[in-house]
Amino acid sequence: MQVHFHGAAGEVTGSLHEVHAAGRRILLDCGMIQGSPEAERRNFDPFGFEPTALDALVISHAHIDHIGRVPLLVRRGFRGPIYAQAATAELMRIMLLDAASISESEAERSNRRRGDGEPEALPLYTRDDVEASLRQVRPLAYDARETILPGVDIAFREAGHILGSSAVELWAEGRKLVFSGDIGPKGTPILRDPAPIDAADLVLMESTYGDRLHKDRAETILELGRVLDAAWNDGGNVLIPAFAVGRSQELLYWFAKYWDEWQLARWRIFLDSPMAAKVVGVYDRHTALFDEDALRVWQERPNPFRLPNLQFSETAEQSMAINRIERGAIVIAGSGMANAGRILHHFKHNLGKPQTRVVFVGYQAEGTVGRRLVDGAQWVRIHGRDVRALAQRHTIGGLSAHTDQRGLIEWYGNIAGHPPLALVHGEDKAREALAGEIGERYGVEVALARPGMTLQV
Structure with a gap:
């Protein structure tokens, strides 16, 4: 062989x-x-x-x-x-x-x-x-x-x-x-x-x-909660580049589990990815592959995929409408490395605002917009135009x-x-x-x- x-x-x-x-x-x-x-x-x-x-x-x-x-x-x-x-x-x-x-x-x-x-x-x-x-x-x-x-x-x-x-x-x-x-x-x-x-x-x-070594998971979850609380107090939006399979569903899991502690009812949560919305359906059909903790969350908390303030953005028009929201939006959008997809449109509208928080929850490959932002770039090129990056950035490594x-x-x-x-x-x-x-x-x-x-x- x-x-x-x-x-x-x-x-x-x-x-x-x-x-x-x-x-x-x-x-x-x-x-x-x-x-x-x-x-x-x-x-x-x-x-x-x-x-x-x-x-x-x-x-x-x-x-x-x-x-x-x-x-x-x-x-x-x-x-x-x-x-x-x-x-x-x-x-x-x-x-x-x-x-x-x-x-x-x-x-x-x-x-x-x-x-x-x-x-x-x-x-x-x-x-x-x-x-x-x-x-x-x-x-x-x-x-x-x-x-x-x-x-x-x-x-x-x-x-x-x-x-x-x-x-x-x-x-x-x-x-x-x-x-x-x-x-x-x-x-x-x-x-x-x-x-x-x-x-x-x-x-x-x-x-x-x-x-x-990744951060301790419990410490990571505390950090995510603190970021969301600080973002609310700053009066901005939270942008999370996330892969349609894996990170998007995990984030919704944590939102359900800490629904009360993080006061998530005050936010508008958007899963701005037609692909991620379809992936949720696959998860629903394969609950037999879930671990025991997940099955407990599904029974005892708001269903992570059906949070009362969760909106699935299917169309381009629905996605564009999100950018008219000045504060109080958590936007999970692809792609996970910010090298394509709807997250780039949200970056164009929000990166220049110091009150914006960008949360990275996965690996950012060399050469991607996500990697440049993680490395501290003050300007990034999106769709052929240079965009100033004043937003605060957080890398939550424990969610990898x-x-x-x-x-x-x-x-x-x-x-x-x-x-x-x-x-x-x-x-x-x-x-x-x-x-x-x-x-x-x-x-x-x-x-x-x-x-x-x-x-x-």
Whole structure:
């Protein structure tokens, strides 16, 4: 068995790992590269392998940096089955149709500004491409070992990152490969904790936060409450860039749980994302995947998805109307890294106001508007115009959907025999720190995956 690394090997996004086993070729994830415009243009590049030669695609979870190039893969000739956990399979439709819509809109906007002699801008893929790719999806349950190709078995294990997120176990040729996908912290609201992996011959593990420890969750929740209280006293609005899957639902969970303590009845709360509103429906259909605490909140508090002052903004007109509110609005909008979507329109109207609070609750990739704001930029470029950033900013690290260095070490440490390890899905600073800690603790040599690298299992 061989593993060939193509993406998320030295960076966080663009998950793309190819496995050769039992005479077959299996792709693990097919994610979009996210970040700067220069980085995102690489999504149009060739994959580094021939899509028609692949036999199957296995998806770890439904975030765009893990599924965002699936329709492109199919358009370029892949015709095999696409395996995903059942909730992930539902979320893929929502996420990919939204990504196609954004890509089509951006191409249309570029073509309107196109000068004489400039080439026509094309979307990465279309909604028709998405529909074609979804016909190849095969949903599977957690914890069921399935034969997907002659001589190749897989199983999905709970990863605790978002609904349906999975670590992938793959057996072939008498060997076992484990791909962590993205691993969530223990105690993440709504979701069950990551399932332990008993054994492996090679582990591919994410390393997004391999160089840091998250704030204590209880301290984090207190901080979020203080930010909301200060924002109310300042007379401004609160803007929260959040991924449509995961962070948006978790925020509503905390709003329900601390409804009285945070005096949330005084606010107007907007989930300004048609995609996030659809995702709520998927959560409603998969409550069997919830942990016990979440089921208790659903029974004892206002339903997080039906708070009395929660408004779902479906249309562009509803979204634009929010910007006429001068104070008292909490706006949760995509995208989570503020590199596209409706949050940018809210930034244009609110970043210049010192009473505005911007709350970051997830990873901000290099080159994104979100990362520049986190790093203290006084000006950011949005839709071709420079916007002054006077708003107060808060990074609530304890709400991350990724576990931290301690959690990654613990997850790997529970695997019997401490097998060979390759770190993916992390910037070098984070990977080097994590590799050093694991190497010192377990005496194992840790590989830092690079595009073009091959490992033998």
